[in-house]
Amino acid sequence: MPLLLLTNDDGVDAPGLRALARELERLGRVVIIAPERDNSAASHSLTMRRPLHVRELEPDIYAIDGTPADCVMIGLNKILPVRPDLVVSGINPGPNLGDDINYSGTVSAAREGTLLQIPSLAVSLGAANGEECLYAVAAGQAAELAGRVLEKGLAPDTLLNINVPNRPADQLQGVRYTRQGRRLYENAIQETFDPWGRRHYWIGGGTPRWSEQPETDVQAVLAGYVSVTPLHLDMTNHQALASLRNGRARGGEIG
Numbered sequence: 001m002p003l004l005l006l007t008n009d010d011g012v013d014a015p016g017l018r019a020l021a022r023e024l025e026r027l028g029r030v031v032i033i034a035p036e037r038d039n040s041a042a043s044h045s046l047t048m049r050r051p052l053h054v055r056e057l058e059p060d061i062y063a064i065d066g067t068p069a070d071c072v073m074i075g076l077n078k079i080l081p082v083r084p085d086l087v088v089s090g091i092n093p094g095p096n097l098g099d100d101i102n103y104s105g106t107v108s109a110a111r112e113g114t115l116l117q118i119p120s121l122a123v124s125l126g127a128a129n130g131e132e133c134l135y136a137v138a139a140g141q142a143a144e145l146a147g148r149v150l151e152k153g154l155a156p157d158t159l160l161n162i163n164v165p166n167r168p169a170d171q172l173q174g175v176r177y178t179r180q181g182r183r184l185y186e187n188a189i190q191e192t193f194d195p196w197g198r199r200h201y202w203i204g205g206g207t208p209r210w211s212e213q214p215e216t217d218v219q220a221v222l223a224g225y226v227s228v229t230p231l232h233l234d235m236t237n238h239q240a241l242a243s244l245r246n247g248r249a250r251g252g253e254i255g
């Protein structure tokens with residue numbers, strides 16, 4: 001029976017994680033190893049300046065007082081009896097599209113799984129702030145894709161970033177394989193004042209705007225499609241590398 005490590009960045013009690021666990025259990029044994037608390041936008045950070053504590057909450061459900069990447073690293077090396085067949089991260093209540101992938105704890109947990117050479121998926125729901133999350137629909141879609149990955153595997157050093165529109169199942173248009181898009185931020189830093197009149201800044205909120213380029217994750221989700229983007233660990237710009245090596249970058253743009 002396949003062994004699946006399930007984690008997230010919203011914390012072990014998050015409803016998206018539990019909904020996904022219920023669907024993944026049809027594929028194999030699911031062991032949840034997730035952060036104790038919300039770690040959204042923790043990216044790929046590891047906790048290195050204090051020890052980490054693992055608590056077994058129930059059989060096959062563990063909480064760690066660390067980041068999503070900590071959970072995958074410790075889960076894989078110290079908690080699971082054998083290497084898992086799949087690492088799944090999610091379901092995040094908001095989308096992880098375009099440039100947001102860089103900040104996402106959800107995506108980074110899957111990236112950590114990939115670094116440890118386990119096929120890995122990140123799953124996010126395209127819900128707007130305050131919108132009711134249709135987790136069961138996204139969990140069903142994710143489990144179907146997870147089943148396919150278990151069967152066929154993934155290309156080396158590649159993870160899947162899955163974003164499901166927040167719609168009833170009969171309103172989903174299908175699955176689109178996409179490339180990473182761009183997010184345009186507006187008013188993403190809020191200015192606030194504390195009770196003593198001191199100015200502070202709070203990152204978050206604002207009006208998200210998306211660059212709607214064709215074939216991107218952004219465009220697919222906006223059009224009602226489940227977006228599946230294969231992400232590679234190698235961030236090298238190979239075209240720029242070739243150009244640097246050929247000396248063609250002199251006097252012009254590198255790349």
Ligand SMILES: [Mg+2]
Pocket residue numbers: 009010039040041092093106
């Ligand atoms: Mg989150």
